[in-house]
Amino acid sequence: MTSHDDARPAARLTVLSGPSGVGKDSVIELIRARSPWTLWLSVSVTTRPRRHYEVDGQHYHFVDRTEFQRLIEQDQLLEWADFAGNLYGTPREPVERHIRLGEAPLLKIDIQGARQVRKAMPDALLVFLAPPSFEELARRLAGRGTEDAQTIARRLAAARDEMASEAEFDVTIVNDSKERAADELVGLFGSRLPAGPLH
Known part of the structure; x- marks a missing residue:
């Protein structure tokens, strides 16, 4: 990684994507727990109903479909998608504002969303989080114990397609250890996690 002794690297949007699980x-x-100042995590806008424990503006920005359509028409979303009958998108203005302030915005979205961001913001850094192997990914999904075999099979089929898109990304981080993966991701922001063991 190139070091910059005379100036801090200019802030830019980092997009984190990868297969489910x-x-x-x-x-x-882990990054937010150890060094919350390192990044600003983008909050998506959605038409999905708010769950009882969710806080508007913290978990999502909750809007109706009319407002979401207005955001699309006025080019106020970096990316958006229709998932399970609900609309999800990334507001453009907060991301651009944090970049201007020299902060490091992080956006966690799916592969399709990452492709849209690439077109809308070509300078964005696209990071692909990969499992150590497809077999390990399958083991992790099965180990959750929250989904039936058919659902897991669908997720794994989708994961094969998602993993095939890895070459479209600028950087790949292999998540064989969440501590190491977090340290590597933070390193892309021109910073690092605090010294000391991570548990």
Whole structure:
């Protein structure tokens, strides 16, 4: 990695993507717990009904379909998708504002969303979080114990397609250890996790 002695690297959007079950949330949670100042995590907008424990503006920005359509028409979303009958998208203005402030925005989205961001913001750094192997990914999905065999099979089929898109990304991080993966991801922001053991 190139070092910059005379100036801090300019902030840019980092997009984290990868197959379902690879551990994206675990890596992000570790970074936020150990060094929350390192990044700003983008909050998506959605038409999905808010669950009782969710806070508007923290988990999602909850809007109706009319408002979501207005955001699309006014080019206020970096990317958006229709998933299970609900719309999800990334507001453009907060991301651009944090970049101007010299902060490091992180966006966790699926492969299709990453492709849209590449078109909307070509300077974004696209990071692919990969499992050590497809077999390990299958083991992790089965180990959750929250889904039946048919659902797991569908997820694994989708994961094969997602893993085939790895070459479209700028950087690949292999999640064989969430501590090491978190350290490597933070390193892309021109920073690192605090010294000391991570548990």
